[in-house]
Amino acid sequence: MSTQNKPQSKPLRNDQVKNNAGGFVWAVNDMQRLQRFLCLGCEGGTYYQGEKELGIENAKSIIKLIEDGRGVEVVQTIKTYSIEGRTSKQNPIMFALALCAKSTDLSTKQAAYSSLSEICRIPTHLFMFIKYTHALGQNWGRAQRRAVSQWYTKQNPSELAMAVTKYQNREGYTHRDVLRLSHPSTKDPLICFLFDYITHGLQKAIEHLKSTNDNHNTENITDTYQQEVEQKQIILNNDNEEDDEINNKKLLTIEQLKEFLETVEKVKTSTDENELITAIRQHHLVREHLPTNMLNSKNIWAVLLENMPLTAMIRNLGKMSAIDLLREDSEAEKYVVQRLKNRAQLYRARIHPFNILVALETYKQGKGFKGKLQWQVNQQVKNTLEKAFYLSFKYVKPTNQRYLIGLDVSGSMSCGTINGSPSITPAVGSCAMCMVTVRTEPYAKVVAFSDRLIPVDFSKNSKLEDIMTETRRISFGPTDCALPMIWALERKEKIDVFVVYTDNETWFGKVHPSEALQQYRKKMSCPKAKLIVVGMKSNSFTIADPNDRGMLDIVGFDSAAPQVMSLFAEGAI
Known part of the structure; x- marks a missing residue:
């Protein structure tokens, strides 16, 4: 049987693997699998795999990378995706980092803990990391105590005060729990006072401060100490306002810090709207600082919005x-x-x-x-x-190539979710993401497919709401990812770049997608026609032939994906 006549249920080459649907595709490498996991997670599982099974598979890929001596590279990838904001949720980031921290490979462990403060930018991230390390059996050894201690002690006191009063408990942990486990030590009088406040409460902290002041003058910070404060690593700053509120009012003395904490404690029980508005403006307080029964006030929300x-x-x-x-x-x-x-x-x-x-x-x-x-x-x-x-996608310039975008709307793409969102299935997410190309490129056609191809009317002026509604109406069926190339060949469409959004669970077609592209290239005299496969689930499969430099597998909902697609289309990568 010639390769061009082999159905997708039969292997095209010996290096192919069987996907969950029974079709033959290629396996992505472990680093690609890591990137998919970081961007797409495993919440909700897939049509063929449960969430737990999918999570275990992804964990095994990370462990294998570490065993192959690529642990430091794994940490760097996690760090890059986190710092560049390329993932929509932090859970996969923190789980992968916890796996690296648990590793018996010393260089991987050191890289993980040395990156902790840059990746865990707010207490929610830190507590999530600690939860995962505990679940993975990691004890509070010296490396973890030191890294967590430095997360607290290397912060600017103003930012730390805002963080610990806003995020008082997350993921089953409080700051008091974490301080008792990590045993941080610092000579910074403001952070010492904060630690006392966290572990003993404000009144006890003030009493301890008074007894200390009998022997030492801690009223003002010396010029030398102010320089040290300015040189400290500021984890929560104005260029890094991810989930955090910024305390623009710098706290340079114990008295200023004490006043801030007294205000925080006072507003917890206040029912005076004017008092709360004054506190918000003077101390940059946020929604989490305020009593729940006062969060129906229009005036309070108007003030919160000013610096939100x-x-x-x-x-x-x-x-x-x-x-x-x-x-x-x-x-x-x-x-x-x-x-x-x-x-x-x-x-x-x-x-x-x-x-x-x-x-x-x-x-x-x-x-x-x-x-x-x-x-x-x-x-x-x-x-x-x-x-x-x-x-919000990284800036993409037009390539002026001719695009045909194929949206997999088969049954498996309509099941499960992306990152646990109840309203966004892989099929719906695909149609939203493809609109970046449609709105950027002068020539871009869109088709939907399952076991048959369905042209859809997406244009630059189409609204996301309308195209997602239209996608949800399409009847689903088995998967044949070769259909976009077959359709273009039958209609003699001149296409430079095919883009297929799919979970790679193709099996129904009479010809493999890679072979359909080869036939298109030959019969249409377009030897440079390319295929970009956008993986919408964190499984291990791809229809892109790894030996064909004109095919590329990328991760769906990586915020840099459209930019990478553009560079590949132009031949820059």
Whole structure:
């Protein structure tokens, strides 16, 4: 049987493997598998694999990389994806880092712990990392105690005070728990006072401070100490406003820190709206500092919005609409819209496209997926969220190539979720992501396929809401990833770049996708026609032939994916 007549249920070459659907494809290498896991996670599993099974497979790939002597490279990859904001959730990042920290390979362990402060930028990340190391059987050895201690002691006191009062407990841990496990030590009087506050409460900390002041003058920080403070590594800063609120008011003395903590404790039980507004403005307090019963105040939310970081603002659009703060033509609406359209702010805040997509899907419903909160949808805010989705991808310039984009809408792509979001299946996520190319390139056609091909009417002016609705209406079936190339050949379409969004569980076709591309190249006299495979699940499969330099496998919902696709299309990589 010739290769061109071999169905996908038969191997084309000896280096192929059988996927979960019974078709033959290639296996991605372990580093590619790691990258898929970091971006896509394993929440919700796939049509063929449960979440636990998928997670174990990904963990084995990471362990194998470490065993092959590539542990430091793994840590560097984790660090790069984290710092560049290329992943939408931190759970896979922290799990992978915990695996490296647990490693018996010394260089891998050292690399993991030395990167802890850069990757765990807020307490939520730190507590998540600690939870995973505990689950993996990692004890509190010297390396972990030292790394966690330095997470606290190397921070600027102003930023640390904001972090520990906002994120008081996460993932089953409190700061008090972590301090008792890590035994941090510092000569910084402000951080010492913070540690006392965390472990004993404010009143005890003040009493201890008074007894210390009987023997030492800690009222002011010397010029030398101020220089040390300025040179400290600031983990939470204005260029790194991921989930955190920034305490712009620098706390340079014990008295200033004490005043801040006294205010934090006082507002916990306050019912005076004016008092809370004053505290928010004077000390840059945030929503988490305030009593729950006061969070229905429109005036309080208006003040919170003044300095609210982008991530928090996007998360709270529904709440602010519910209390009528974002009414049409209001100053709050104008402020929100202006910030959502600011590409530089989106980049600095590490706003991931997937998180904006989830926010858009939630906001347009007028109610949350959980709870009873409902709101009137502000059309201007909704439309700007869509613009922010495109802006949040790394900048992509047009390549002026001719694209045919194939969206796998088969049964397996309609099951499961991306990163645990209940509204975003791989099929829906694919159609949203493909619109980056449609809006960027002058020539880009889109088709959907399962066991048959379905042309869809996506244009530069199509709204995300409409195309996702259209995708959900398409009837699903078995998977044949060769159909986009076959369709283009039958219609004599001149295509430079085929892009296929899929979970690579193809099996139904009479010809392999790679062979369909070869036939297209030959019969259409397009020897340089390329295939980009965008993997939408963190399994180990790809339809891209690793021996063909004109085929590329990349990770879906990596915020850098469109940029990589553009470079590949131009022949730059």
